[in-house]
Amino acid sequence: MSCIFCKIAAKEVKSSVVGETERFIVIKDINPQAPTHLLIMPKEHFSSLVECNDGSLLGGMLETAKAVAKDLGVDERGFRLIINTKEEGGQTVFHLHMHLLAGRALAGKMG
Ligand code: AMP
Ligand code: ZN
Numbered sequence: 001m002s003c004i005f006c007k008i009a010a011k012e013v014k015s016s017v018v019g020e021t022e023r024f025i026v027i028k029d030i031n032p033q034a035p036t037h038l039l040i041m042p043k044e045h046f047s048s049l050v051e052c053n054d055g056s057l058l059g060g061m062l063e064t065a066k067a068v069a070k071d072l073g074v075d076e077r078g079f080r081l082i083i084n085t086k087e088e089g090g091q092t093v094f095h096l097h098m099h100l101l102a103g104r105a106l107a108g109k110m111g
Contacts, residue, residue: 005095009043019071023057024064035103036072036079040065046096049085065100074102 007013009025016028018038029037040061046052062081069075079102084090 003045003095005041005093005097006045009041019064019068021064023060026064026068029099034101034106036074036101038068038100039097040068040100041095041097047094048091049083049096052096061098065098068100069102072102078102078106080106 004013008015008027015030017025018028019026023044024040024042026038026040029039042052042057042061044057049058052058065081066075069079079100082099082101083097084092084099
């Protein structure tokens with residue numbers, strides 16, 4: 001297995017884990033673009049959003065993001081979710097993940 005996020009999900013590579021469920025792991029981004037910058041990823045490997053046809057898993061990823069935002073107390077002020085998809089979408093790690101950005105005004109910027 002060569003995927004860095006699979007290794008993180010399997011705890012073979014250290015990361016800053018902020019939460020975990022049966023299907024998802026939530027970690028701090030190593031190169032934060034906002035005061036809060038988390039990555040929400042399924043433990044199961046999908047190389048991008050396009051390869052994932054599991055609607056329940058995709059819905060669960062949004063529910064997880066919402067729950068995390070609430071836990072962090074940013075659900076009132078707001079936050080931004082981003083799924084960069086494939087090369088032209090700016091994806092650099094090819095294991096499906098969602099960015100959660102919060103803690104500063106993000107309006108007008110695309111992440
Ligand atoms: P993307 O460009 O959407 O594929 O996002 C990949 C994100 O993963 C980037 O924001 C990186 O900073 C982050 N990243 C890469 N390697 C790690 C790692 N080992 N631990 C935490 N975040 C990482
Ligand atoms: Zn993977």
